[in-house]
Amino acid sequence: MKHPHGTEAFDTLPHPKKERIYQAAVSEFAERGFGKASMNRLVEAAGISKGSLFVYFKSKSGLFDAIIDLAVNRIKEHLREVRQSTADDPFSLRISALLRSGFRFVDQYPKLAKIYFELLQSNDAPKSLQKMVQTLNWQSTRFIASFIEDGIKREELDSEIDVVRTAFLINALFEKLLRSYYSEHLAPEAGLYAADAINIDNWVQSTVNFATFGVSRFSKGEF
């Protein structure tokens, strides 16, 4: 079952046609969100008839599910790559790499990034996905948690750390940063990074530093 959301009819479609449909769907959902996305517009962009679309996918939500699958799988590939390629690195390097990989993802797949960001907290998504949203939130926290656990095993991090909470908080930093990057990415004229010219490396460093030492970064430890 390669396409659990599309029908078999869609499965057996010639590749370029499938691709056109996916592209049109990704663009439409990214641009308008699930609620405002129009199947009429989508169908026109894809160059197929509305009748066909509803043969290939049994409903708007069904198509959206397929697109979400696509986005989530692409993200998971990225995460897997980070996990493997940094398996032997110390904690701070690993989360740097993770954050950098996030920036890369937003650059490479801005539309998927947008769909993912909106999914993470929109009430706009069809109800069938609300469990998945919780799962995704939990998984990204778990992913960071595994880095922390590795760090503890290697005695880089203190074993007293509350792993899940810390992971949750680091995840919060990364998510907001990437979200803001996405916004600036598309509308760089006014915002947080304007003065900064969006220096990614710089931000990665600042953020990882903050995650490591907090505001006491430069302090002499008198808190």
Add this chain to the structure above:
Amino acid sequence: MKHPHGTEAFDTLPHPKKERIYQAAVSEFAERGFGKASMNRLVEAAGISKGSLFVYFKSKSGLFDAIIDLAVNRIKEHLREVRQSTADDPFSLRISALLRSGFRFVDQYPKLAKIYFELLQSNDAPKSLQKMVQTLNWQSTRFIASFIEDGIKREELDSEIDVVRTAFLINALFEKLLRSYYSEHLAPEAGLYAADAINIDNWVQSTVNFATFGVSRFSKGEF
């Protein structure tokens, strides 16, 4: 001009009627978001006719603007209160108070909180508000930045700190935490806090600790 978005007709309405309209609007926008909110439903909930509503407010967006005003002002009241009542406290106490005030706000005005959360990043909002969204994001960062600046003046915090970035990151922590609290608040059965029974004080402490010392909280400073 007390009600810059409602017409004079709305201004001169008897108070209970105004209140009913506001309440219905807040509920409808909170529950469905701007895009899916229905004026028909809203009007029925408020117990007035559709014609009247469009005399009081010249459009759906106009009404939404008024509700946003309401939410933003309520939030600003809370922030002002925190700023004043903690004016002489040290930095860590002030941000603790700020975060706690956030939890309180979510408890007291869950619908306004939801509207605000969605506004902060939704593309669902009418275009007239997109500038305001940027402004709001910037203001919450600035608010925290002012606490940091005070902390530096008192020599609690090192003057080398990048004030804006640090404020941005702390804001990220708070925002995500409150957002999650809101979700759990309404659907506590499954999520990050389930095992925890949503111990607010505990989370405030963890978060402020993290913001202060990062993951090195318990470490001996060997990074």
Add this chain to the structure above:
DNA sequence: TTGGTCAATGACCATGCGGTCAATATACAA
């Protein structure tokens, strides 16, 4: 009781939606 004022009303409008299905185009076997 009348006449005039004006807030309130809800039937109505054009538009666009997700989704359907009888009709048609296409492909291939005989």
Add this chain to the structure above:
DNA sequence: TTGTATATTGACCGCATGGTCATTGACCAA
């Protein structure tokens, strides 16, 4: 060339939307 099976189509459906406006009815002065 014909017959049949399948893939594709787009006109059409019921519905809900944001917004309008001729009509209504409550109120008060004369």
